[in-house]
Amino acid sequence: MTKPEINSTKDTQNTLRDRRSFLKKSTLATLSTLLGAEIVHAVSMPRGYVPVALEQGFDPMKGKSEGMIIRNEKPWNVEPAPHLLNDPITPFASIFIRNNGLIPEDVDAANWTLTIGGESVVKEKTYTLDELKKKFKSYSYQLVLECGGNGRAGFYPPASGNQWEEGAVYNSEWTGVRLKDVLADVGIKSDAVYVGYYGKDKHLNGDPNKVVISRGVPLAKAMQDETLLAWALNGTDIPLAHGYPLRLVCGGWPASASGKWLHKLVVRNQVHDGEKMMGDSYRVPKYPVAPGDTVPDEDMKIIESMPVRSIITYPKSGAMFGTSKKLTIQGHAWAGEHQVKEMQVSTDFGATWLKCILKKPVNRLAWQQWTVELGFPQAGYYEIWAKATDDQGISQPMVMPGWNPKGYLNNACHRIAVKVS
Template identity: 35%
Template sequence: MTPQDLALNTVTSEPLNAETPHGILKQDRTPNELFFKRNHFSFPEIDGNEWRLDVKLGDSAKSYSLDDLKTFPAKTLLVTMECAGNARKGMDPVPAGTAWGVGAVSQGEFTGTPLSNLIAEADLPEDAIELLFVGADHGLTKEYKEAAYERSLPIAMALHPDILLVWEMNGETLPVEHGYPLRLLVPGWYGMASVKWLTEIRAISEPFTGFFQAKDYVYEGHKGVDEIADGTPVGAKVVRSFILEPQENANVPSGHVDISGIAWSGDTLIAKVELSFDEGQSWVEVELGEQTSRYSMCRWSYHWHPQATGEQTIIARATDAAGNMQPMEAVWNTGGYANNQVQTITVNVN
C-alpha cells in the first residue's frame, strides 16, 4: 500500500483535527500530507516575508526574520510526535474532548536551530524562571474567552540543546498546517508543548497560568496506581507500542506469522517489547530493531507459530529504559490524556 492509497481520518473539520493512517507508520518518516493534525483554532494567515519572531528577554528585545534565524547553526532530529489525547476513545467512560482514536501519532524529521542559540545572545533577567511562547493562532477557549495559544517552559529546559525552533519538516519547508513559518519543538513531550506559528518568546518571572497550561492539558481525577495530583501539567510522552502487522481481524496461516510493530517513549529508549497470546498470562520478548534516537520509534518483530486455529488474540506491551511499562487497562483521567494501555488485536488463524 502506497501513501497515495491512504488518507487522513478527519476527526473534526473546524478546527481541523485528523489522524494518520496506521499503515503509513511502517515508514520512518510520515509524509507531511499524512502527518496527524491537531488544532484548537483555525489556521492563522501569515505572510512569511513580513513575519518576524519577537524575542523579549528582560532588557534585551530583538526581532528575527526567518532568514535571520537560518544564519544560526541548524540541527535535525527524528521525532515521534503524539497528541496528549491520543486514544482518548479507548477510555471508559470516554472523557470529553477531541474524540481521538489511535491515529494522533506520526514521526518526522524536524530541522531548525536550538533555542539556546537565541538565548545566548541576550542577558536573561535574574528573576526569570520561564520562557513564554506565543502562537499566532487564537480564538475562544472552552471558557468562551479569547486567547492565543500560549505555553511556557522552565528556563533550564528551554536551554536544552534539543529544544528547537523549526522551519523545516521532512526536508521541506514547514507546512502551514504544521506551523509555518516557525514552530517550537519539544521532542520528548506531547505535541501541545510544541507551539506552532510562533510569533513571540519572552522571559517571565512567575509561573505561567494561561488557559492551555494551567486549565487545559493538566491531569485531573487520575485513577492510576501512581497517583498524580490534580492540576499536574501534562508533559513527557509515556511508553507505548502498536502492532502494525497483522491488522485487526486479519486472516493468517497456521504455520508461520510475521508480527511487527513500533514502540516509543518520551525521551527514553525502549528496553523491551513483549507479546502475549493467552490474554496476558505469559509473555515472550520480541526482537528490537535499532532505535535511531531517544525521541524516535523503535521497530520490532516476532516470528509466531500459532498453536491453534480459529480466533486468537495478540497483546503488545512495551517497557522503556526507565522501567516504565504499559498498563493492561487504560488509566482514566478527566482530560483523557496519556492513554497508553496495551494494544490487543484479534486475528483468525486458518
C-alpha cells in the first residue's frame, strides 16, 4: 500500500484553504483549462463551486487512489477508495480499519471468555466462546458498519481526526448469536437501560490498566434481532484487525458501537459512561452551530442511527470514455435504522435528477445496490452526483451538512468526475 501524506498540520490546512480560495475565485475558463476539458453543464454549476476533480486534488486523467489509503499507522486506520466497495458483500481486502488502540497480541480463542455483568444483571455470568456457539442458536446477517467520521475530510474548517473521505463503510455478513438471547439467559433487571462493552485492545501509552474505548448502545438496540455477538465474518473467523475472536456488532449505528475483541459486557441502569462516551467523542450538537464554535457538553448528544447516504462504486472517479458509449453507473445506499426508498443521480450539478433502479436490502440494516444507465452526448468534463432518500423522506444534502467539532455524519452527495472525449 502507498502511504499518503497525512493532512493534519496547520501548514497543510492553510495550503488547502488558500487553494480552495483560489479555485473559488477562478473564472470558468481557468477551471476548464485546469481540468483539460470543457465543463459541459457549467451553466448549472453553483457560484463559487470547486469541481470535484480539483477540490480533491487529483489529475482527472489518472483518477484517484488505486487502492487502500493509510490514514494513520498508530493506531492502524485504513480506508479503501470507493471503487473497491463495488461488491454486494464487502470482501476482507476492502474493509476499512478503524482502531483506537493497539491490536491485542497472542489471542487465544480456545480459552476466550465473555463475562456479562453490571448493576442491572440478576447475576454475573461468564461464557467461553465454545459455550456461546453450542448453547445458543446462531444467525447470519448482512450489516452496514460505518465510521461516525466517514466523510470528515469534507468539513470546512477542518475537523480533527482521521480524514476519511467516502470509504469508511462496508457491508459484510456477520455470524454469531443474538445478544438478546444471551441477556435473557443471564437475566436482566427492570431498571436496565444501556449495555456497554470492553475489549482487549491495548492503550497507545502501553498502560495495561487504561481502557482504550468502552462504548455501548441503549437496551432497545441491544435487543434487536440483528445485534450479534459475532465470531465469523463472511463465513470465516473474524480477521484479527476486525475483532477476532469475538465482536459485538450493531449494524446501522456508528461502527464504534460494535466493540472488537469483546471480553466483557455491562448492563447499566444509566447511560454507559465508558471511555469515548463523553465530551465530543461520537457526539454532535443538539442544535446547529457555526463552524469553529465551542459547544457546551450539556448541549451534545450521542450519535445513534447513521444518516441516509450513498456512494458511487463504478466507475471510479477520473474515468474516461467516448461520447457514443452508454455508461452503467453502480453504487450502494443505506440509511442507518431505516431503508432507502429512492436513489437518484445528476450530471448537471443538481439541476436535474434521474431515478435509479434500487434493489431492496437482503435483510434489515444491509445496504442496497443501485444502478442507472447514463449517456453523454457531448465531449467534456462531467460530474456524477448521487443522492439517496430514506423511508422518512429525508434526502442527502448536496453540500456539507451542519458543522460539528469532530466532523461526524457528513452525508453530502458523493460526487465523481468523468471525462468524455
